[in-house]
Amino acid sequence: MTPESLVAASVAYVALMFLLAHAADRAAAAGRWRWMDRPVIYTLSLSVYCSAWTFYGAVGYASRSGLEFLTIYLGPGIVFSGAWWGLRRLVRVARMHRVTSIADLISSRFGKSAGLAALVTLIGVMAATPYIALQLQSVSMALSAFATPEHALPRNVSVWVALGLAAFAILFGTRNLAVDERHHGVVIAIAVEAVVKLAAFVAVGVFVIWGIADGPADVLARIDRMSVSAGGEGWPINPERWFTLILLSGAAVMVLPRMFHVLVVEASDEDRLRQAGWAFPAYLALMSFLVLPIAVVGADILPKGANPDLYVLDLPLSQGREALATLVFLGGFSSAMSMVVVSAIALSTMMANHWLVPLWLRLRQAALAGPARAPEDLGTLMLNARRLAILAIIGAGWLYHRMSGGTSALAAMGTVAFSGMAQVLPALVAGLLWRGATRRGAIAGVVGGTLIWTLLVFLPSLGLLAQPAMPAGIDPFAGAVLLALAVNLLLLVLISLMDFPEPAERLQSLSFVHAVAPDAAPGDGAPAVQPEALLTLAGRLWGNDHALETFRRAAESQGKGGYLPDLTPRFLADFERLLAGTVGAATAAALMTRVGGRGGVTVSDLMEVAGEASRAREDNRRLENTSAELARTAAMLRESNEKLTALSAQKDAFLGQISHELRTPMTSIRAFSEFLMEPDLPTEERARFAGIIHDEAGRMTRLLDDLLDLSVLEAGKARLKPGVFNLHDLIERALASAGAAASGRDFAIRRNIAAEHLPVITDQDRLLQVLINVITNARKYCSAEAPQIRIDCRRSPDGGTEIDIADNGPGISAGNQALIFEKFARLNDPARAGGAGLGLAICKEIMEFLGGSIAYLPGQGGACFRISLPPRPARRAENDENAAR
């Protein structure tokens, strides 16, 4: 194998992963995610813990320092053996708060503090830089193992590796702004890579144990021989390093950004920890106990100058096993790739949510809740911020790799990262277990610990500072880490004990420590915010369809129809949490304050909540459910009662309206016909008056036709004539006849012709009637300077068809949105264009008759109607037809 062919093999391998991730993403988008959403995939994705450090570095570590390398895997082993009460709790709380990253979790727990989130992100980025450098270094180092004098190493391998991995992370990590930060394609890819890693490692391990050595007993004998051999000086266990490294690795499996991401953010529920709790340690144990034979056999048979980090490759190569070595190379490449991709995704989310967006919000004073002129701007901004962050992170890793000259041992770089990230551990553990831990305490602890870590561990690792002087007999690394963690913990506890936290923070601490769903924040009694403003904000982040669907469901759960739920405290709290799932808790809180002017929580609000909450919990759960049910019923009853009252008033108004609409043309007819009876009227006047009479009679006929149409539809006596039609043709016809009927203004019509070619099964004449009516209305009432009409068509997930017709006019005010589908509800319009105000009422009846619906979509920057058709017309129609025979 030449380095070139290995590069080609890795390119092919990455391409395969691309296809796999792409297929998984598509399957997830099509709703076929369920079969992939299994505990085993989750468990395998956790193996992103085993990066190239494990693959190459662990062997080097073992041959230098003996069993100490096991500490890196024993820590996670201990943590996972307690998964049922530790990790399960962490996952549950994090999912409850829709946490997007470790920084978000810490920030959310400590009163949604933006500063804390930015701080944790900083630590994450600092710690990840050497770690990513390690992966790049391992790949180029592994390639160099294959290099021979004839086949030199391709130049700048690490640049191309970095660029390729960045492209992968950008393509699959920032495809869209999900409401939960899950990336199905990436998860499937790393699960498959986990299998490749394991297979490669097991293959080389089996080859070494039984192919080179004489089975496990021989391996154990070789291990014992290390105590007297020349390479074994590092082997005796150093107690303080043993303890410190187990502590660090146990912390790392939870707080490393990439581990937090696969462990918590990508978990769809906490129950999968039941399997992962034993299966992931089993994976780790298998990997780590295969390290020992490779290390000792390598030390025995390879030349003294060989790099121990490369034993895993050199052993098969030295025995002429090229195919095995290639498999090992791909396994190592897999572990580097999954680590870099997941780290980049997790860190870029943190950087975008906690650095770039808060900065942007601060810089930009423009109101966010205004009408959405450019609906995607916020979402695109977020995605671009993440893409930029991915490039920055991987670029920084590459730079570190170049600066450090690729000389230091892999294990040393890994422990630097672990000890940095571990500074978050005291805040995390205290935050989950102790309600008294406060924001100021956490900040002081993290800052103190991180400063010590930077001075005593991080900068010395770069060669910028000398190794710290520790009292004799104490290991410098272990001493520095324990000092940093002790100062961190001490500051956290002392300052928290003296502190009195903000009320908002106390609410969060209650929710995190007791794993109870957060209560609706109090103090939002009369929010000044309009639901439409929130809908606009949500639409900018998630896209309109998703936002509308979320709001519709919220309205439905309140027993309301339409797209605008009541702004109850519960809805506001839920909405904020949904936002937090996209942009992080601190940013979500800031956005809510910006859009809604939501005031802060006061101490007395808090006392009130505590009282209510404890009282409410005395009632058992059934009572809660019943009362929720009752509240829903009451809301529905209230709504229907309001409707009935309004209906009875409407009936009187309806008769009055009919009277008016009939008498008006009648008046003209009577007056002009009396003129016609006069004998001495000039002929031309006579003709003109007869024309007026004719027109007015026609108007009366149209009114009577509309009324009859409406009563037939309302009584369910209309006959359905279904057929299959191309929606595009119907829209063409509707535009033609609406254009002919309307005033001479020039409208820009924006359509997506390709999307219109959808077959629909419906009654063509009836649908046409609706389309013409809506388009005519848009032409009539849109008063914009440069009027335009937008028509969007799409298949809905249930197989039906949705047609959105929007204009860019003033829209319809929230108060009137409920009225427009009522009879004669012509909204006080000065134009008074001909019709009697029955158009939309008829449209509504027709759509119900066709089994679909027509609704007004608020917050679209103009009037917008959504016409929804079912996959096929309702069955009722056929029965009627049979009955009619």
Added chain:
Amino acid sequence: MRLRPPRLFLGRTAYRRRRLAEATRLVPVLFAALVLIPPIWLPQHFSYARGAVWLAVAWALAIAATAALHRALGRPSAEDEDDA
């Protein structure tokens, strides 16, 4: 502060589940003790083959115990909500 007053007595299934959940807390403590104390106490005895076998056996036991307990616990039921 406990927000929900704990039920004083449980049925047999719920009682067994509660004890199983407690057993899962014991596993990491025992495992940590096995992994930490001997190597720190007697590093010269646990640095080579004996240490490797000791750690392998301890870890295998911990994995088996976790697997058995998690299997016995099964899916969480509503009863289990306030066990943590």
Added chain:
Amino acid sequence: MSVDVLLIEDEPSIAEAVRFILTRDGWGCEQWPEGTGALERIRALAPRMLILDLMLPGRSGAEILADLRADPALAALPVLLLSARGTANLPPGADRVLPKPFANADLRAVVRELLEQA
């Protein structure tokens, strides 16, 4: 030509009929097609009487009538109300009411009566 009658009516054909009737009888007649700005129009033209439709876009005839009667300068202006909703529930303050549709002769008689008494 002085304005004898100001007609506030939004239906163009009815307005044309009324104007035709009154002009033939020799009255000067102006028309205003909506509720908004109607009061300003009345002040500007100072007609001798007003024919007011009840259902108008913008402000209703009832609102205009109430404002008129509240204004000392216009309180005495004779008003003929045209109603397309029968004669029940009419706003107070009108001198005469004609339900739509009306006979041309009735309109002529009422207008002559109001203008001659004024």
